[in-house]
Amino acid sequence: MKINDVILQTVTKIVVFIILTFGIELFLAGHNSPGGGFIGGLVLSSAFVLLYLVHDIETVRKGIPFDFKKIAAIGAFLAVGTGIGAVLFGEEFLTQAFDYFDLPVFGETELSTVMLFEAGVALTVVGVVVTIISTISEDV
Amino acid sequence: METLISILVGILVTVAVYLLLSRNLIRVILGTAVLSHAAHLLLITMGGLKKGSAPLLGEGAESYTDALPQALILTAIVISFAVTALLLVLAYRTYKKTATDDLQALRGFEDE
Amino acid sequence: MNNIIVMPMIIPLVTGIILVFLRHYVKTQRVLSIVSSILTLVASLVVLNQIQQDGILRLDFGGWLPPYGILFVADSFSMLLVTTTSIVTGILLIYAFSSIEKQFEHTFFYPFVFFLVAGVNGSFLTGDLFNLFVCFEVMLLSSYVLITMGGRKLQLIESMKYVTINVLSSWFFLIGIAYLYGAVGTLNMAHLSVRVAEVGQGPILTVISLMFLIVFSLKAGLLLYFWLPGSYSVPQTVVAALFGALLTKVGIYAMFRVFTLIFYHDTIITHNVIGVMAILTMIGGSIGAIAYNDIRKIIAYNVVIAVGFILAGLAMSSETAFQGAIYYLIHDMVVKALLFLLGGTMIYLTGKAKIEEMSGLIRNYPILGWLFFITMLSLAGIPPLSGFIGKVYIGQGAIETGSFILLTTAFLSGIFVLYSLLRIFLNCFWGETIINEDEDIPLKKGMLVPCVLFGIMTIAIGIGVEGLAPYVSDAARTLMNPEIYIDAVLQGNR
Numbered sequence: 001m002k003i004n005d006v007i008l009q010t011v012t013k014i015v016v017f018i019i020l021t022f023g024i025e026l027f028l029a030g031h032n033s034p035g036g037g038f039i040g041g042l043v044l045s046s047a048f049v050l051l052y053l054v055h056d057i058e059t060v061r062k063g064i065p066f067d068f069k070k071i072a073a074i075g076a077f078l079a080v081g082t083g084i085g086a087v088l089f090g091e092e093f094l095t096q097a098f099d100y101f102d103l104p105v106f107g108e109t110e111l112s113t114v115m116l117f118e119a120g121v122a123l124t125v126v127g128v129v130v131t132i133i134s135t136i137s138e139d140v
Numbered sequence: 141m142e143t144l145i146s147i148l149v150g151i152l153v154t155v156a157v158y159l160l161l162s163r164n165l166i167r168v169i170l171g172t173a174v175l176s177h178a179a180h181l182l183l184i185t186m187g188g189l190k191k192g193s194a195p196l197l198g199e200g201a202e203s204y205t206d207a208l209p210q211a212l213i214l215t216a217i218v219i220s221f222a223v224t225a226l227l228l229v230l231a232y233r234t235y236k237k238t239a240t241d242d243l244q245a246l247r248g249f250e251d252e
Numbered sequence: 253m254n255n256i257i258v259m260p261m262i263i264p265l266v267t268g269i270i271l272v273f274l275r276h277y278v279k280t281q282r283v284l285s286i287v288s289s290i291l292t293l294v295a296s297l298v299v300l301n302q303i304q305q306d307g308i309l310r311l312d313f314g315g316w317l318p319p320y321g322i323l324f325v326a327d328s329f330s331m332l333l334v335t336t337t338s339i340v341t342g343i344l345l346i347y348a349f350s351s352i353e354k355q356f357e358h359t360f361f362y363p364f365v366f367f368l369v370a371g372v373n374g375s376f377l378t379g380d381l382f383n384l385f386v387c388f389e390v391m392l393l394s395s396y397v398l399i400t401m402g403g404r405k406l407q408l409i410e411s412m413k414y415v416t417i418n419v420l421s422s423w424f425f426l427i428g429i430a431y432l433y434g435a436v437g438t439l440n441m442a443h444l445s446v447r448v449a450e451v452g453q454g455p456i457l458t459v460i461s462l463m464f465l466i467v468f469s470l471k472a473g474l475l476l477y478f479w480l481p482g483s484y485s486v487p488q489t490v491v492a493a494l495f496g497a498l499l500t501k502v503g504i505y506a507m508f509r510v511f512t513l514i515f516y517h518d519t520i521i522t523h524n525v526i527g528v529m530a531i532l533t534m535i536g537g538s539i540g541a542i543a544y545n546d547i548r549k550i551i552a553y554n555v556v557i558a559v560g561f562i563l564a565g566l567a568m569s570s571e572t573a574f575q576g577a578i579y580y581l582i583h584d585m586v587v588k589a590l591l592f593l594l595g596g597t598m599i600y601l602t603g604k605a606k607i608e609e610m611s612g613l614i615r616n617y618p619i620l621g622w623l624f625f626i627t628m629l630s631l632a633g634i635p636p637l638s639g640f641i642g643k644v645y646i647g648q649g650a651i652e653t654g655s656f657i658l659l660t661t662a663f664l665s666g667i668f669v670l671y672s673l674l675r676i677f678l679n680c681f682w683g684e685t686i687i688n689e690d691e692d693i694p695l696k697k698g699m700l701v702p703c704v705l706f707g708i709m710t711i712a713i714g715i716g717v718e719g720l721a722p723y724v725s726d727a728a729r730t731l732m733n734p735e736i737y738i739d740a741v742l743q744g745n746r
Contacts (some may be wrong), residue, residue, distance in 0.1 A: 033196055038218060073272035080265055086314075093258045094313040132225045136232055160420075165412070172419045179426040186434030209433065212382055216426055219389045223422075226396055227415055233400070234408040246409050 005054065012054045019047040027122055037118030041125030048130050057134060068134070072127025079120030082113050145185045152178035165231045165241040169224065176220035180213045254309045256302075257326045259295035260334045260373040261387075263288055268366030278357045282349055285362050289342035292373075296338055300331040300723065308730070308740035310379065318379070318741050319443035325379035325741055328727035329578060333376050333505055336585045339709070340497050341369050343702045347593055348490040350698025351600070356401050356488070368394035368494065375502045379741060381432070381439045384506060385425050388471070392418050395499060398491045399483060407486040414483035421470035428463040435460060442741035444514050445734055453517035461515035461522055468510070472503025474563055475529040477556045481540060484555065485548035489596025492548070496555050497589035501581060504562055508577070511566060512731045513738075519569060527567030531661045533560030538668035542675070545606045547595045550672050554591065554631070557665050558584045564658045565646050573649025574728040579720070580642030583713060587630050587638065590706035594624050597699050598680060607676055612685030617695050621681040623707045628677060630710045632670040638713035 027040025051060045086095035098112030152174055159171030187209030193201030195210070235241050267288035274280050303309060308327045312318060326334075345365070352361060371391025378384050396418075399411045433439060435456060436447040448457060466476070473480045480500075484492055507526075515522055537556035544550050562584065565577025597620060602610050614621030630637035643666065650659035713720065730736050 038214065070273060073269050077266070077269045080262065080269065084262065084266070087255045087258075092312055092315045093255055093262075095315050128222070128225070132229060135229055160416075168416060172416065172423075175419070175423050176426070179423050179430065182427060183430040183433070186430040208439075209430075212429070212433075212439075215382070215386060219386070219393075219422075222393060223389075223396075223415070223419055226393065227419070230396070230400060230408065230412060230415060233403060234412055237403065237405050237408055246412075 008054050012050060016047045016050060019043060019050070023047065027118065030118055031112065031114055037121030038125055040118075041122035042129065044122065045126045045129035048126070049133050052130075052133060052137065057137065068127045068130040070127070072124050072131065075120045075123025075125070075127055077120070078123065079117050082117045082120070085113065141189045142185055145181060145189065149178045149182045149185070152181065163243045165235065165243060168243070169227045169231055172227065173220070173224050176216070176224075180216055180220075183213050183216065184209050254299075254302075254311045254326075256295055256299055257309055257311045257324045257377060260292050260299075260338065261324075261370050261377060263292045263295065264366040264370040264373065268363040268370065271363045271366065272360060275358060275360065278354070281357065281362050282345075285345050285366070286342065288366070289338055289345060292369075293335065293338040293342065296331060296335040299326050300328070300335055303328055303331060304722065304726065308737060310741055319438050319440035322378075322380045322383050323440070323741070324377045325442075325737070326377055327730050327737060327740075328723050329508070329731060330376040330505070332578065332582060332723055332727055333501065333585075334373050336582050337369065337372055337376070337498060340585055340589050341365070341494070343705050343709075344490055344493055344497070344589060344593075346705075347493070347699060347702040350696045351489060351596070359401070361398075361401065364394045364397045365494065367391075368398065368498070372498050372502055376505055379441050381429055381441055381444065385422070385429060388425070388502070388506075389422065391499070391502065392422070395495065398494070399487045401491065402488060404486070410482045410486045413479055417470065417479045421467050424463055424470070425467045428460055428467060431460045431463065440741070441509065441513055442738045445738055446742070448514055449517070453515060457515070458518050458521055461511070461518075462525070464510050464515075465507070465522065465525065468503045468507040469529065470503075472500050472507060472563070473533070473556055473559045474503075474507070474526075475533050475536070477533065477536070477559070480556060481544075481549050481552040484552040485546065489593060489600070492596065493589045493592035496551070496592045497585045500555060500559055501585055504559060504581065507563065508566055508574075508731065512569075512574075513734045516569075516734065523567050523569050526563055527655065527658055530560045530564040530567055531658060533557070533563070534661050534665040538665050538672075541668055541672035545608060547598060547605055547607060547676060547680075550607075550676060551588075551591050551595045554669060554672065555588055557669055558588065561646070561662055561665060564655075564662050565649065567658060568646075568649045568653045568655050570649045570653050571728050571732045572645050572652055574731045575724055576642045576645025576647070576649055578642075578724050578727050579645060579717070580639070582720075583630070583638040583642055583710070586706055586709050586713065587627055590623070590627050590703060590710065591631070593699075593703050593706065594620065594627060595676075597695070597703065600699075601693050601695065602686070607679040610680040610686065611683040612681070614681040615685045616692055619700060619704070620695065621677075623703050624673075624677055624681065626707050626710065628670065628673040630714070631673065632666055636711065636714050638710045638717075640714060641717050 023040050023043035026035040026043055027037060030036030030040065083094040087093055096112060096114045098110055098114070100108055101111050103109050156171045156175035156178060159167045159174060162168065187206045191205045192203030193199045193205070195204045195207035238246060240246065267284060271281050271284060274284070299309065303326060308325060311324045312321050313323060314321060368391055371387050371394060374387035375384055375391060378387055396411065396415050399414060400408060429439065432444070436444060436451065438444055438447055469476045484495055511522060511526070534557055537553050537560060540553035541550055541557060544553065562577050562580050565573040565580070598610065598613065599605050601613070601617065604610055626637065630639045633639040633643040646662060647659060650656065650662070
């Protein structure tokens with residue numbers, strides 16, 4: 001039986017963007033206040049899962065043509081890569097660096113390599129969650 | 141506070157054991173999930189509760205709560221999340237293959 | 253600053269990640285995985301030799317000094333195991349090239365093998381209890397995936413049990429960590445050792461130590477081995493060999509580390525419990541090994557016996573016994589891998605798994621037969637082979653410490669190992685051949701070469717034991733004197 005889900009679909013169109021924005025906000029909030037890659041990644045992936053729920057898998061795949069397994073791998077590589085980066089600079093493994101920069105719009109901003117690490121974590125979480133959800137739902 | 145949480149951990153473990161011992165595959169998985177949550181709660185209780193303000197920069201408090209248990213829990217949550225997800229996939233595949241989710245019925249299968 | 257210590261974990265990890273992208277290029281995957289194994293081996297050999305000159309090495313991640321940061325510590329014991337792991341995985345990968353189905357090579361078989369190795373090496377190297385938990389989980393998560401590859405009915409059922417029992421033991425691990433942190437307020441192993449020595453190992457700490465004993469017994473298969481024969485007999489041959497050679501050894505390593513470094517004060521309780529468990533394990537394993545007709549089950553029970561034998565060395569807790577245990581650990585990693593490969597190859601060639609259904613294989617595959625014979629002798633501890641030296645030292649340790657019950661059981665279990673394998677040998681290799689000329693499946697070179705390599709290794713370890721001796725005695729000395737480890741990690745800032 002096909003249920004009529006016009007309301008759900010219409011709401012989703014807006015809500016997905018709110019969720020995605022919130023996910024990025026959480027991700028950027030990390031480091032010195034609550035938030036970070038894992039939580040941000042989970043929120044981001046919940047947006048994708050919502051899309052899967054509302055539309056069917058094929059439609060979503062047409063709209064977001066990524067291989068989420070590869071996204072997970074890219075994330076893991078990024079996270080491990082920041083650790084190895086430290087080794088290349090002759091520092092101890094996983095050493096993180098940060099500095100303050102004067103950026104045009106944001107003013108003085110703290111940028112650190114932890115951010116890259118967290119981005120890796122976020123990508124891994126998104127990749128893994130979406131992969132698992134789609135594996136379970138694929139052959140129903 | 142610690143006593144209350146310890147009792148809560150005890151209740152969670154009881155629930156988890158009950159679920160783990162049931163014959164339904166999904167219930168067993170839910171049992172493992174509840175079980176790991178009990179462990180996480182215990183970890184944070186062991187670090188001491190409400191000892192000071194949240195361990196964040198800019199709080200400006202006199203004393204801070206021990207941040208280590210929280211870091212440990214975050215890691216443990218990530219891991220238990222991954223394991224639970226994997227278990228769900230596995231249970232689903234088992235169900236697909238054997239057409240039953242009753243552990244009693246899964247006993248004594250010989251290799252085909 | 254010893255960034256090279258982290259390499260045995262990082263190289264497999266990065267290789268695994270890169271191989272995910274190369275999913276459809278099987279040739280490239282194979283070449284890369286061999287290159288990576290060789291790199292890991294070279295790195296671990298370099299570290300092993302550096303330790304002999306500079307003492308125990310450590311690496312503080314991100315420059316956070318112990319006991320505040322997490323760290324990797326490399327001593328002779330852990331590096332010997334890391335080195336053996338790299339060699340064993342390298343050879344097993346060669347076997348995988350010719351035995352594993354194409355379909356698995358496309359579905360991330362190699363990446364997960366490398367994640368598993370990263371977890372194993374990480375567990376050997378870490379100097380932090382929580383980090384040990386994380387590395388355990390990395391290893392176990394990959395093993396969950398590897399064990400289900402193939403997706404046969406029985407395989408799925410067995411892996412369900414395997415995963416559940418491991419989730420339970422991880423839970424015990426977390427609880428143990430929580431209690432220990434609540435009791436002494438640190439998780440760095442060297443720092444833990446200092447703190448435990450300061451407050452004295454009272455009843456509470458002993459109970460916590462017994463929780464860790466439960467955890468590691470579940471992982472190693474010491475007495476709590478009921479899940480092991482089932483789960484080790486269902487996966488692909490290579491995966492089973494990988495599990496048999498590496499996974500239980502990580503549990504054994506963790507037990508050695510924890511009970512020689514942290515909880516070594518109350519040996520009357522902890523080490524006696526380990527001793528009794530080791531005896532029961534050997535008895536149970538022996539009964540299992542002679543009771544079954546399925547080759548895979550017999551081999552799996554042989555793993556159980558070896559676990560009991562090695563941990564008998566821990567229970568005796570003297571330097572000689574530790575030496576014996578380390579020799580036997582290295583020997584067992586090599587020989588168990590070989591045994592699983594041989595068993596798997598026999599099943600591949602005949603299509604049968606019960607020993608009474610096979611016969612006369614030596615006529616068709618003479619090298620395979622003689623390799624099995626060598627393995628059998630090696631496991632029984634016949635002099636020129638690798639099992640001998642470990643048994644001698646453990647026996648000597650038992651006599652030194654007066655643990656005669658352990659001694660008797662350990663050597664009786666050796667007879668049962670010999671008997672169970674002799675049964676396979678007599679039933680499967682001797683007698684009239686069941687394979688007629690035209691049904692003769694040729695034995696692939698890719699399957700034979702790894703077996704021969706392992707065979708050469710067991711002989712080489714046996715004959716060249718003199719070369720291993722300095723490393724092993726250094727490892728045993730460090731295990732016996734925890735101060736060496738503590739000084740290297742904390743360097744005075746206790």
